[in-house]
Amino acid sequence: MTDESILHNIRILDFTWVLAGPYATRLLADFGAEVIKVQPLLPEADDGFGRGYYNTWNRNKLGITLDLDKPEGVAVARRLAGISDAVVESFTPRVMANWGLDYESLREVKPDIIMLSMSTMGATGLWRDYAGFGPTVQAFSGMTYLTSFPGRPPLGPGFSYADHVAGLVAALALLGALEYRRETGEGQYLDVSQVEAMASLSGSAVPGCTAGGGGLEPVGNSSSEAAPHGVYRCKGDDRWCAIAVFDDSQWRGFKRALGNPAWAGDGRFATLAGRLENADELDRLVGEWTREHTAGEVMALLQREGVAAGVVQDARDLANDPQLKGRGFFIELDYPELGRTTSDATPIRLSRTPARYRRAAPLLGQDNGYVYRKLLGMSEDELAGLEGRGVI
Amino acid sequence: MYRVLDLTDAKGMLCSRLLAGMGAEVIRVERPGGDLSGETAGGPSCLYLNSGKRGITLNLESVRGREVFGRLVKTADVLVESFQPGYLDSLGIGYPALCEVSPPLVMASITGFGQDGPYRDYSSADIVAGALGGWLYVSGESETPPLKPSGDQAYYSASLFAAVGIMLALWSRHATGRGQHIDISLQECVAASLDHVLVRYFYGGAVASRQGSLHWNNAFRVFPCADGYILLTLLWQWETLVEWLDSEGMAEDLTGAKWRDREEQLEHLDHIIKVLERWTKTRRVGELVEKGQLMRFPWAEVASVAGFVDSPQLKERGFFVEVREPRSGKTCKFPGAPVKFSRSPWRVGGYPPEAGEDNIRIYQGELGLSGKEIERLVREGVI
Known part of the structure; x- marks a missing residue:
């Protein structure tokens, strides 16, 4: 059978x-x-x-x-x-x-x-x-x-x-x-x-259906639960890496991956609430770092520290993706x-x-x-x- | 009725919600004192995603907790989980162990990258799966960063694939009496939902890129109207479209015979878009969609949230369902059935349970634990 x-x-x-x-x-x-x-x-x-x-x-x-x-x-x-x-x-x-x-x-x-x-x-x-x-x-x-x-x-x-x-x-x-x-x-x-x-x-978008009020308007790549959370430009032509940092332990891993730069120690970024409140500033600083590396390097450095990160892959990348x-x-x-x-x-x-x-x-x-x-x-x-x- | 144990975080909550919709009894198992999935748990949509489930708490990291879990598994048909690969194995309750406890058990694991392969132990998130699976690169405008689809769609599609897999495994069980393990990778679920992207690569080497709302083959594009946005076709039923514009004095030079040539149209698409835009800006979304659809143009209102919640079609079909929040008595709207069954109607389910709401009913009433045992489990932080 x-x-x-x-x-x-x-x-x-x-x-x-x-x-x-x-x-x-x-x-x-x-x-x-x-x-x-x-x-x-x-x-x-x-x-x-x-x-x-x-x-x-x-x-x-x-x-x-x-x-x-x-x-x-x-x-x-x-x-x-x-x-x-x-x-x-x-x-x-x-x-x-x-x-x-x-x-x-x-x-x-x-x-x-x-x-x-x-x-x-x-x-x-x-x-x-x-x-x-x-x-x-x-x-x-x-x-x-x-x-x-x-x-x-x-x-x-x-x-x-x-x-x-x-x-x-x-x-x-x-x-x-x-x-x-x-x-x-x-x-x-x-x-x-x-x-x-x-x-x-679309459950998360319907008002009243949501704990946090829901998303009535587009939010791009940002999140109400994570920061940094987005797609960051990397070295090369149209190369990008997605990064999502939810909790404090992931944030510590993120800082280690970057070699604990001085800006990351800023008290405004010490808590998730602070990171969310200052997400635009955080995005700018993260982008300055990612621009110095290839998308593959960014992903590898962050994943080594347990941070969710992934290359924005195009069709050719997908066809050659080692995991797939x-x-x-x-x-x-x-x-x-x-x-x-x-x-x-x-x-x-x-x-x-x-x-x-x-x-x-x-x-x-x-x-x-x-x-x-x-x-x-x-x-x-x-x-x-x-x-x-x-x-x- | 099938019993489903739900040990998922946001990656898999929709999976058991779908099974509940088709009549399964779903028991959501959470860590005592909090949500199973920690801080990142639910996200704003978890109310809907956990509706119609029962709720218990259980600490799987305690020996007593695992004993109780083993008893619970024997009563279940399906287990859905979304821990990192290897975590449940490290506790001695991975699939091989549970299969011995209950050979008919169907177990689905929803993880970022699947149970094997070089990325198996990597961390994922909805946006990361969308990036590595190929959705993001083709969404957005050429000058913007790649864009994530709205909502946790990688999680939702993985939940849909997992639910289909579970139904297949249950069907197989009728013939064999045996359950099996279902390995779902978020990345693969995204890469399996790419419409034209892989096809164009494998059949012609084309690498699709971002081009705003313009459809990859120029079939559709979003246009501004006086009161909102509309999705129009660009070249569909060309002569009918030009006649319509002409009858309103808005066709400009498009009435010329040269514009009937497909190559001419594609070469000067920008001009066609400009003419159409000058027209749509003077018109209202509703009137254009209604008239266009009558003339068999597959046009649509680009509905805002309020727009689709209040659309006469969804209202007439009773798509959204009012659910009462038990404490405040306030009502809210949940999305209803994704499909209407004529004989076995979809179950929308009520407000989601509090953590541990059904502990007594399930541990005492169904597993037969004594009041004393339950007190001890509570005291020791097991439930």
Whole structure:
């Protein structure tokens, strides 16, 4: 039993695209779920980056083509739902309903089906038909507004963080619903609003939700609990090191790492309250020291004294990071169109039943034969007919 | 119902909160007389992060404390902790020891760098994980320092990964009867949530850099309006956009045919941005978002905190939940369900427990310790 992947007997019919949805199903496919990715007859993306992006988020999945704008295609989708444990989609709410593939319809073919929708705004509400991508979600949820420097226009993160968050929330919810089905025999409908998934991580910003009053306005890299706390310029071109000093013992370590300079003995910096109150001055002095060293030196000197510090790493640094590489964080898979490809492993490290990286993302319709013949039991004639009519 | 023991600091508080949301009984174990995680404990969001948990105190550094802990572990399905690697082993209660006490136990460890590798014993913090994992370098403007995402997002994403891992391990346990150890590294969780950054490097050698609110592929950018900020697409449905501006006399030269050429657009993006900005500055956020969304532009209000708490959509869906503070009777709002389950609704949970609030109920009522034993444990500082 322990040789088998955890989710080896779970089949997921996946209508999602871009990042949030594929990220959710990749998390489960890495642990053995049979994810059947349903794609229109035209490829999702054609340029080099687009193919790399698609390949990265869709490894370990099967790929089939299906035209859902044809009634015959919808009928096939319903048959597929009938042999699946879960259906996942990331359209605006009207899309699946227009096809007749909404939860109530799918329950007719599979009474205990689990269906997860992950639209921008959720399946209900005044704004339910709003369309969006990661940046849209981050803007609506307060993330963009709060991620900036004090007094400056909103910036937001430089990547679609909300897609990863929504994907994680969706994967968690699917696993929760599988547990519930195991106990009760019942499936259910899971309504993920990507904006709400993102907003659920804004606890520290909501007034009254916080002990200290919360952050209604952006604070840059500063913290109400640590000083120095920030990103400091180091020797070299655009090189920086992040440093966080919370308590007095860390502050003593920090001073030792710098060789106990005279300024660090200033009474104003003796307590955390004093360091917080004089954080701007402290930042300036810390920056004078870091500028004399490379980011790697700053990190090493501070870590030797137990102080949290880390190089602000760019993509090249990450690909060469000794810790990430040492733990095998980058994996390689052969993709027919691109040769050997590299991507990030799952950070979920299970001791007994680890993730497996079995294959790269499917080419368009790569698994039509397996899914339609073997799983749905279609005859050659039926298959040829569907192909001929442009349904698959 | 699964029982979860929560021995985490801020790195992992959200993990057991999520499990509580899906119905688990979570017992937060804190050091007698204070918070488990010391001064840096909670941060301002810990009220929400610890809502819906029970609270006990226990000194794991005492022999008696570890005896009691062993009994507690036998009643638990899951243990989540975030100590430095090796600390629990040094007390004789690391995963190998606990696995002997209770083979079905699922244990998750959330640490800065994971349980092995050259940085294993290094110190971390949310901003440090964000730096070493790659979030910071690509956030901010080219002339500003790299910028941390708002909130302890490295901790939150690590908690999400850990919660998914725990659910996977519990599912595996149905088939095998055995638990396992889950090793979560903050740095890896950040590096696994980088959207375009690693893809562009591995598929073309591009090193992404900071460019303010301008999306890496120029798809989106933040613009000022008369009453706030809006997120607009720049080139999406170009002809529709230009027609709209033109109908308001704001399109300037963008109506020219040459602007339909994608290369022309990208080469003179600054000009397009200036024209759009002159337009948005005269308009209100709400009207542009509403009309834009009707026309299938994926635009958004750049909502402030008050803006999203009061948004009609989140209100209509009842996202924020009022929670009563037991002592003062005051109410506050906690974020609600990150996902709506139709049959097994998310549990938001009440105000977080005081340290040791449930000591008697759990030690006496459930573990069966006598009143005398409990008195002794209190006297000796064990609980």
